[in-house]
Amino acid sequence: MNISIITIGKLKEKYLKQGIDEYLKRLSAYAKIDIVELPDEKAPEQLSDAEMEQVKNKEGERILGKISEDTHVIALAIEGKQRSSEELAKEMDKLATYGKSKVAFVIGGSLGLSSDVMKRANDTLSFSKMTFPHQLMKLILLEQVYRGFRINRGEPYHK
Numbered sequence: 001m002n003i004s005i006i007t008i009g010k011l012k013e014k015y016l017k018q019g020i021d022e023y024l025k026r027l028s029a030y031a032k033i034d035i036v037e038l039p040d041e042k043a044p045e046q047l048s049d050a051e052m053e054q055v056k057n058k059e060g061e062r063i064l065g066k067i068s069e070d071t072h073v074i075a076l077a078i079e080g081k082q083r084s085s086e087e088l089a090k091e092m093d094k095l096a097t098y099g100k101s102k103v104a105f106v107i108g109g110s111l112g113l114s115s116d117v118m119k120r121a122n123d124t125l126s127f128s129k130m131t132f133p134h135q136l137m138k139l140i141l142l143e144q145v146y147r148g149f150r151i152n153r154g155e156p157y158h159k
């Protein structure tokens with residue numbers, strides 16, 4: 001399975017980079033993981049609703065430009081579908097069984113994902129009603145994808 005994780009903004013924090021590298025290393029035994037970092041749209045602190053939409057749309061266009069037609073897209077969104085780790089693992093297994101070899105997880109920028117990206121998404125995934133910084137979200141997602149592969153292979157994993 002080819003998994004891409006599409007994000008807005010470049011990862012700068014060293015502590016997150018180390019964690020992400022660790023999970024990418026662990027995941028290399030199970031799947032090809034591609035991290036796509038797209039530039040964020042520069043914007044001042046104070047934005048009107050219309051300006052916020054504009055920023056999200058511009059970032060959304062960049063995201064959509066990286067997604068091929070045959071990719072199964074899972075948008076990470078606070079208001080998305082909440083799942084247990086086992087349910088996410090089952091979902092990943094189902095995708096592999098039905099020949100969906102390309103899967104993209106999409107993480108929005110500081111303002112979230114545009115409506116066009118949400119429309120393109122085949123599925124959504126919420127990690128709770130809490131708001132996480134997008135770079136931390138990337139690390140949490142990688143850990144859960146790794147956990148999913150371990151669950152699906154019946155391999156031991158600390159609870």
Ligand SMILES: C[S@@+](CC[C@H](N)C(=O)[O-])C[C@H]1O[C@@H](n2cnc3c(N)ncnc32)[C@H](O)[C@@H]1O
Pocket residue numbers: 075076077078080106107108109110111112113125126127128129130131132133134137
């Ligand atoms: C800082 S958050 C954006 C917050 C923005 N106000 C919103 O409502 O989407 C950046 C991105 O991280 C991801 N994210 C943050 N918290 C999340 C959660 N609890 N579940 C799923 N994704 C989350 C989403 O992709 C979001 O677009």
